[in-house]
Amino acid sequence: MNILPQPPIDLSRHSGFDKFIWFLGVGLGSGLLSKAPGTMGSLAILVLYPLWIVLGLFSSIVIIILMSIVGIYICGRSAEIMQVHDDGRIVWDEFAGQSITLLPLIYFAQSSWWLWLGFALFRLFDIWKPFPIGWADRHISGGLGIMLDDLLAGIMAACVFGAILFFVS
Template identity: 35%
Template sequence: MLEKYSSSNPAYRLRPGFRFAFSAPSHAIALFFGAGCLRPGPGTWGSLAAALVFLFFETLIPASLLWVPGVLAFLIGVWAAGRTGDDLGVQDAGAIVIDEVAAVWLLLAVIPPGLLTAAAGFAAFRVFDIIKLPPASIVDRKLHTGFGVMLDDLFAALWAWAALWAIARLTGLALV
């Protein structure tokens, strides 16, 4: 299950730098303006950057429209992740983090606003993004396109939401 993160996997070993990140619009988007260049754990850095940007969105965008940036990031991310993966020669390189960004934004859009719920959403998403429960694991293994890169993280966000929902029901915390 975790072979994706094996040191022998080229998707994990490939480490584009900031020069690459800003060499084309698709690269800047796919690497979320350099967040994907940070080590270790570019997916975690990309998710953290997404959560911080989302907290800023909460101050600007009406709650009823907070889902829009996530949908736009998903749609643009399909193109950017596919193009950047082609340019890198590895479809789901670890540095491509727009999938984490779109998924985190969509997850945070459907839970109550605030720093604590954002932190819970971030943590839950990272767990499910790493363990890749089905159907995320199936998409991750079989669909090697920009759409596949984006889709497996969307499933991880759904699992994260389900976990937050269950925790909220068991504890009475306002997580969803």
């Protein structure tokens, strides 16, 4: 991820569909809000937690899988539009990874204050990038590469989060 100030994106030559895809890619604008766009994207998706609870575990998993599959295109096309691979402002991948991390919270039906531990665990794995997250980040390109490291970070964070919730419940 590039931490230097990012140049503005000229969307004037792109179609309405491309602008829509880019808007999804930057997390409905959350990736444009701060010097820490990944953190902002991870925070923004937390508003869906009540929806995940209402939908239940199985439906949430299905939606997150669909979000992840579609995210390969969204992130890849957003990177093409921005002309930078894995631009820090692309946070759809954080949306999916953070959502994966919250699955144990839905399963164990714990109080929502645990949400903050799930958020912190996802950010830890997303930034630290232990194997295989770092390997995927460095060796897989395109939309799949942008998505995969965050999906792996979400899975690893969910495993740790689930273990913690198992032992406290």
